[in-house]
Each structure stands twice: as C-alpha cells, then as structure tokens.
Amino acid sequence: MATTRRAPRESPLTRDAVLDAAAALVRRDGVAALTMRALAAELGTAVTAIYWHVGNREALLDELVARTVRELGMIRARGRTPAERAESIAHALRRELLGHPHLIALVHERGLTELMMLPAQRALAEEAHAAGLRGQRAAEAVRAVQVQVIGHVLVGRARERAPEQRPGEPELWTPEATGDPGLAAALAAPLDEDALFTLSVRALVRSLWAGGGASDAGTGGTSDA
Incomplete structure (x- = not known):
C-alpha cells in the first residue's frame, strides 16, 4: 500500500505519539503494513527518530503487545x-x-x-x-x-x-x-x-x-x- 508522507511535525515527537500512530496504522492496515518507513511517513518525521524513541520493529511490536495487554487489564x-x-x-x-x-x-x-x-x-x-x-x-x-x-x-x-x-x-x-x-x-x-x-x-x-x-x-x- 502506498504511503502518503505527511507534513513535518510541529510539536516534539514522543514515545507515546509513536506508539499511538503505530497502533492506529496496525488497526487500519494490519500488522504487515507496519514498517518503520511507513510509520515515519505517518508521523511526518525521519526513520531515525522512530528508532530513537522505540528501537527496532521487533521492539515496537513488543511494546504494542504490552500496551494491548495493559488495556485489557483496565476492564x-x-x-x-x-x-x-x-x-x-x-x-x-x-x-x-x-x-x-x-x-x-x-x-x-x-x-x-x-x-x-x-x-x-x-x-x-x-x-x-x-x-x-x-x-x-x-x-x-x-x-x-x-x-x-x-x-x-x-x-x-x-x-x-x-x-x-x-x-x-x-x-x-x-x-x-x-x-x-x-x-x-x-x-x-x-x-x-x-x-x-x-x-x-x-x-x-x-x-x-x-x-x-x-x-x-x-x-x-x-x-x-
């Protein structure tokens, strides 16, 4: 799926913002669509900024899993x-x-x-x-x-x-x-x-x-x- 790069972010990028965008991307397009390049385009930032905040793709997936488990614990x-x-x-x-x-x-x-x-x-x-x-x-x-x-x-x-x-x-x-x-x-x-x-x-x-x-x-x- 082609990714349209968004305008550069005006506010500082945060770890939570990266995770929110990753979760939204997965929800919309599926796990296979979650690449560091696609996520960077979604956020309007550089790929290196994504790595700095969450590590590599496996670390990002692990954190998304941990967050989902925590959310189910809030019932x-x-x-x-x-x-x-x-x-x-x-x-x-x-x-x-x-x-x-x-x-x-x-x-x-x-x-x-x-x-x-x-x-x-x-x-x-x-x-x-x-x-x-x-x-x-x-x-x-x-x-x-x-x-x-x-x-x-x-x-x-x-x-x-x-x-x-x-x-x-x-x-x-x-x-x-x-x-x-x-x-x-x-x-x-x-x-x-x-x-x-x-x-x-x-x-x-x-x-x-x-x-x-x-x-x-x-x-x-x-x-x-």
Whole structure:
C-alpha cells in the first residue's frame, strides 16, 4: 500500500505519539503494513527518530503487545449485582476484542493470549465469588463467559469475511417452510449481533450465577469454600 508522507511535525515527537500512530496504522492496515518507513511517513518525521524513541520493529511490536495487554487489564465491572457486573465485564471484553482486531491477533501470535485474558478472568472470578460460587463451578462460570465472548467475536468476523450467501436466509426461511410466520420473518431479517450478544450473555450469566452457594459436586468438582 502506498504511503502518503505527511507534513513535518510541529510539536516534539514522543514515545507515546509513536506508539499511538503505530497502533492506529496496525488497526487500519494490519500488522504487515507496519514498517518503520511507513510509520515515519505517518508521523511526518525521519526513520531515525522512530528508532530513537522505540528501537527496532521487533521492539515496537513488543511494546504494542504490552500496551494491548495493559488495556485489557483496565476492564472494570459495573452494576448492582454480581450477575449484572459479570455481564458488564463480558460486554467490555467484547468491545476491546472488536476494537483492536489486528493488535489482538498480534498478541496471539506472540503467545500471550492467556496473559491478555487474565484480568477479565480475574474480574469474572471476583463476581462469581460474590455470587457464592466456588471451586469448579466458579471456574466453569468464568470460562463459559469468556468462551461466549470469544465465540461471538470470531463468528462475527467470519460473517464479515464470508461471501454473499446464495440462497440467503430470506430464501431459506419462509412461512411455508416453518409454519411459523413470526419465526420465519425474524430469521430472514438481518442479524443484530449486538442484541443477540446481549441476549445470550445475559441468559448464560444469570443461569450460572443463580446457583451460588450450592454444592458443586454435580460437576465433579470440590468446593473450596
């Protein structure tokens, strides 16, 4: 991709400005587009200035990964009850994953996905404990919500990349085929991914968090309460 050089910067270049520009470039064009020359052109400065502030490309990528991990660690729960707060964590995690797709992929390539997910897991575990869940049941609740979030993000991205379907849902879901006009009309309509995520994560969280305080022997675990 051709890069248009910007006008020289009037303000002093900083390390944070370099990282901000690098993150924006990756978000817009992908990791492969991040070269020191392209970044210098983006900032309107010399390549040597980039090296002085952040080192070479590998050091720059490492810092972008570290920054992404830190940002995922800033997720905060909101709500009055443990279930509401767990839902808010799920929504915040989904927003972060959707907002930084190329940076998230870079973290994964560096083998740091588990570290990146740890803050959200800890926040979910805190709300599971607040609901009275312990041991295996608490762990299952945490992982179920995490997988729900990741699954929605991956399915959404797959739908974005998929070719136009022929036949599509309007042709596949007809009142005659189902005997339920309301169902057919709803399934033939465009998918509202946000609404579906809200519905599914709420149902999941409330079903899991509702069993707080009960024994977890039914799942084969032992309570650590």
